[in-house]
Amino acid sequence: VSVEEVVKDSFNRIKDTESQIDAFITLNEEKSLEIAKELDEKGPNSDKPLAGVPIGIKDNIVTKDLLTTAASKMLYNFNPPYDATVMTKVYDAGMIPVGKLNMDEFAMGSSTETSYFKKTKNAWSDKKVPGGSSGGSAASVAAGQIPVSLGSDTGGSIRQPASYNGIVGLKPTYGRISRYGLIAFASSLDQIGPMTRTVEDNAMVLGALSGHDVHDSTSAKRDVPDFTSLIGKDIKGMKIGVPKEFMGEGVDPAVRASIEESIETFRKLGATVEEVSLPHSKYGVQVYYIIASSEASSNLQRFDGIRYGYRSEDITNLEDVYVKSRSEGFGDEVKRRIMLGTFSLSSGFYDAHFKKAGQVRTLIIEDFKKVFSEYDLILGPVSPTIAHDFGTDQDNPVTAYMRDVLTIPVNLAGLPGMSLPCGFSEGMPIGLQLIGNYFEEEKMYQAAHAFE
Numbered sequence: 001v002s003v004e005e006v007v008k009d010s011f012n013r014i015k016d017t018e019s020q021i022d023a024f025i026t027l028n029e030e031k032s033l034e035i036a037k038e039l040d041e042k043g044p045n046s047d048k049p050l051a052g053v054p055i056g057i058k059d060n061i062v063t064k065d066l067l068t069t070a071a072s073k074m075l076y077n078f079n080p081p082y083d084a085t086v087m088t089k090v091y092d093a094g095m096i097p098v099g100k101l102n103m104d105e106f107a108m109g110s111s112t113e114t115s116y117f118k119k120t121k122n123a124w125s126d127k128k129v130p131g132g133s134s135g136g137s138a139a140s141v142a143a144g145q146i147p148v149s150l151g152s153d154t155g156g157s158i159r160q161p162a163s164y165n166g167i168v169g170l171k172p173t174y175g176r177i178s179r180y181g182l183i184a185f186a187s188s189l190d191q192i193g194p195m196t197r198t199v200e201d202n203a204m205v206l207g208a209l210s211g212h213d214v215h216d217s218t219s220a221k222r223d224v225p226d227f228t229s230l231i232g233k234d235i236k237g238m239k240i241g242v243p244k245e246f247m248g249e250g251v252d253p254a255v256r257a258s259i260e261e262s263i264e265t266f267r268k269l270g271a272t273v274e275e276v277s278l279p280h281s282k283y284g285v286q287v288y289y290i291i292a293s294s295e296a297s298s299n300l301q302r303f304d305g306i307r308y309g310y311r312s313e314d315i316t317n318l319e320d321v322y323v324k325s326r327s328e329g330f331g332d333e334v335k336r337r338i339m340l341g342t343f344s345l346s347s348g349f350y351d352a353h354f355k356k357a358g359q360v361r362t363l364i365i366e367d368f369k370k371v372f373s374e375y376d377l378i379l380g381p382v383s384p385t386i387a388h389d390f391g392t393d394q395d396n397p398v399t400a401y402m403r404d405v406l407t408i409p410v411n412l413a414g415l416p417g418m419s420l421p422c423g424f425s426e427g428m429p430i431g432l433q434l435i436g437n438y439f440e441e442e443k444m445y446q447a448a449h450a451f452e
């Protein structure tokens with residue numbers, strides 16, 4: 001088949017299903033077909049196995065001349081003058097960005113309900129949230145609109161929606177992928193990662209996206225390995241730890257049962273699976289909401305109504321430009337984070353909150369290091385529950401925050417984490433989480449593929 005046919009198929013599928021799913025904020029049809037035709041004229045290129053593959057992009061990744069909103073009114077008219085580094089890499093690989101995907105506003109949320117634009121539906125049920133914040137990225141792949149999407153994960157935003165929609169999502173090691181051009185939420189936690197239907201696709205796309213970047217001082221100076229190199233190798237003798245804190249009371253019994261069944265599968269495949277402990281991970285959510293909100297309050301200062309984005313109409317002086325633009329441009333959840341963050345960073349509270357949180361973060365990291373001195377991988381659920389109904393968390397942000405209790409410690413430690421479909425409950429998918437040691441994504445793909 002020609003690339004043009006593949007891309008047309010993808011847009012047809014989007015047209016057929018989008019009224020149900022509502023995954024996209026912006027479609028990029030004309031440009032996509034142009035790139036497809038160019039690729040067809042050039043003919044096949046064996047150096048570029050991903051050439052011609054349609055890909056969806058989370059709307060917090062900046063795309064040159066293509067509307068990039070972070071699902072916020074604040075950026076409703078923002079056409080970036082440059083491409084994020086991952087976009088340059090997407091184009092270099094010959095992949096075709098078909099559009100920009102819905103998300104929670106500035107990636108703050110776990111259900112994609114905080115988007116200013118629309119509510120994306122779970123691919124398995126229109127009553128259920130797709131998860132978040134990369135809800136559009138997950139639902140779109142699960143609904144067969146596209147084979148691959150990019151998400152971002154600050155506290156679980158790739159893994160949780162992947163789990164809710166039954167697809168494969170990987171948050172790489174912090175530093176593996178450049179964050180240049182990712183609209184910053186919490187810079188010490190944010191990572192971009194691939195969301196796909198299969199493990200092998202995921203490994204291939206990660207390879208295309210990874211590598212050091214002079215534009216991001218936190219990107220790692222590491223060679224990019226062939227992430228597919230261990231796929232197909234058996235996992236006999238692999239040591240897997242299951243933190244007892246990840247299988248406790250708060251985890252829905254159906255989810256726990258499915259993870260226990262998965263553990264048996266790993267044993268049958270020849271792995272040793274044992275209970276381990278991450279004693280400080282129970283403080284992860286508290287630590288995260290101090291650190292992530294503090295960093296967000298600082299990162300979001302740039303939205304001042306002057307340089308770009310939304311500006312209030314009702315302005316009589318300079319202070320109005322800032323105050324009214326920000327009051328009208330940001331949604332409630334974003335404002336909540338800015339207030340939490342500025343409070344934690346304010347003099348008088350800094351030592352009790354921000355500094356303390358940093359200290360507990362170190363303890364969480366030490367726990368992981370101890371386990372990884374003996375084990376190859378850590379296994380547990382992604383989320384304590386399956387996808388929930390729309391509106392569930394409306395009146396209680398803390399219920400929403402607790403949904404990330406099993407994914408957040410991984411971001412705090414900067415480790416790679418993956419969500420892998422492992423079962424169903426009430427017709428909705430359940431996700432298994434694999435956590436690897438720093439820069440050991442190959443091993444995660446090896447184990448995931450053996451399980452898949």
Ligand code: GLN
Pocket residue numbers: 107108109110132133152153154155156157158185292404
């Ligand atoms: N749900 C978490 C939050 O609201 C994580 C979001 C994310 O990973 N971007 O902050």
